Amino acid sequence: MNLIDEKYLTASKDQDQRAVLFFRLQHPPQQEALRELLHTHPHIRVHDTIRQQLKELIKTRHPAEKLSEEQLQQKITAHAGAGSLDAYGVWVYYPWSQRLVHLLDEAEFVEMRTSRNQHKITAEEIQRLATKKIGIIGLSVGQSAALTLAMERVCGELRIADFDTLDLSNLNRLRAGVHNIGLPKTTIVAREIAELDPFLKVTCFDEGITESNIASFLTGNGRLDVLVEECDSLDIKILSRQQARAARMPVIMETSDRGMMDIERFDQEPDRPILHGKVQETLSYSSIRQFSGEERMRLVYDILDYDNISDKLKHSIGEIGRSITTWPQLASAVALGGAMVAHVCREICLDRPMPSGRYYVDPDQVF
Known part of the structure; x- marks a missing residue:
């Protein structure tokens, strides 16, 4: 007798997944594709820390300033625009872990990812x-x-x-x-x-x-x-x-x-x-x-x-x-x-x- 039902085993065709999917919601077709993904995969875990990432981006770009929360919010609004931040940056889907992560898009992401390298690497x-x-x-x-x-x-x-x-x-x-x-x-x-x-x-x-x-x-x-x-x-x-x-x-x-x-x-x-x-x-x-x-x-x-x-x-x-x-x-x-x-x-x-x-x-x- 099998102790684990086969439906709970990882399908071999999925074991080698390693390509991520990008969704930029400024583009209606990609917005619709993400909506469909969430509908067909209800167990996806969503990680949205875009506001925290934007705060860090603003602080990094103004290293000499001591910004209050209100000033930070003002600069975020000026940078990203008023309203929802859902469409800012890019959503990245990791199929092997069924995680959907909201990130800064490539240029700002790389800027932040490498900010602690400077000036050891200029x-x-x-x-x-x-x-x-x-x-x-x-x-x-x-x-x-x-x-x-x-x-x-x-x-x-x-x-x-x-x-x-x-x-x-x-x-x-x-x-x-x-x-x-x-x-x-x-x-x-x-x-x-x-x-x-x-x-x-x-x-x-x-x-x-x-x-x-x-x-x-x-x-x-x-x-x-x-x-x-x-x-x-x-x-x-x-x-x-x-x-x-x-x-x-x-x-x-x-x-x-x-x-x-x-x-x-x-x-x-x-x-x-x-x-x-x-x-x-x-x-x-x-x-x-x-x-x-x-x-x-x-x-x-x-x-x-x-x-x-x-x-x-x-x-x-x-x-x-x-x-x-x-x-x-x-x-x-x-x-x-x-x-x-x-x-x-x-x-x-x-x-x-x-x-x-x-x-x-x-x-x-x-x-």
């Missing part, structure tokens, strides 16, 4: 960053990086690639609720970014990166400004760098061990050896796919520079296939990696000095 720099495209392959450290990039609004478009779905064991380092187990990692990241900033463009490659789609990932609909490579697949690690070097595109990688950050400025050094010359230039996507387990492990040692990884990771690698199934990663290290990725991407996108090299931000050496 208004001119915010505008420059909005034109940038960043791609992330692999959504472990990559998830932390994507969310940090989105929070800082370091770019206007994120391309994310991962073929995997969320497992329970991933929750030691991935930020997600238990109700997301089984969902594609791309969907989880895209949803969280949409809930943070529905205007930030996110393009998902749900099958991960392959030999056949990597060109589209790197340069389709505009070339990436930075590639963040965080995948476990050795063939894709090599292929992505070879393709990025050919496109003169910078590549960065964070390994979540000893805070190791790789920066490869193929945009400035088009003849630079991949992975700082630690691997053979003759390696190819197809040859790596034929490697034995022992050959793959030797390649991992070369990439990581085995003598410089932490003692705990060395021990853990020896336990793979014995007491553990794969190498461990900790949430604290992944969070640090996401922060470093966002920092390096921002500096590269703003044309600040960020030379190629392998760098360590090792907490064990600091404390």
Whole structure:
């Protein structure tokens, strides 16, 4: 006997929803479409804080003034017009949670979302960053990086690639609720970014990166400004760098061990050896796919520079296939990696000095 009626189970066709719907009530067809949505989905939860958002907008635009409530209301009326605020801004519908949220429209939303960045990131720099495209392959450290990039609004478009779905064991380092187990990692990241900033463009490659789609990932609909490579697949690690070097595109990688950050400025050094010359230039996507387990492990040692990884990771690698199934990663290290990725991407996108090299931000050496 089933304990839960099937009608209460999430339909599989709805599990991958990640696109939001926008309704601008100044346009009668969109007003009617929203009315129909509310009629056909009576359980939608409505969140309307537009007056609070407008108050914050007015205060931010008048930082030197101490405005009373009456003065605030006068300025809101002057800004938005008298009468109901229902048609001001935009209504955003999140189908996976059945939430309808009333927000400032894009320009004012972005102004407020980035107001606390200034002057660490200037208004001119915010505008420059909005034109940038960043791609992330692999959504472990990559998830932390994507969310940090989105929070800082370091770019206007994120391309994310991962073929995997969320497992329970991933929750030691991935930020997600238990109700997301089984969902594609791309969907989880895209949803969280949409809930943070529905205007930030996110393009998902749900099958991960392959030999056949990597060109589209790197340069389709505009070339990436930075590639963040965080995948476990050795063939894709090599292929992505070879393709990025050919496109003169910078590549960065964070390994979540000893805070190791790789920066490869193929945009400035088009003849630079991949992975700082630690691997053979003759390696190819197809040859790596034929490697034995022992050959793959030797390649991992070369990439990581085995003598410089932490003692705990060395021990853990020896336990793979014995007491553990794969190498461990900790949430604290992944969070640090996401922060470093966002920092390096921002500096590269703003044309600040960020030379190629392998760098360590090792907490064990600091404390």
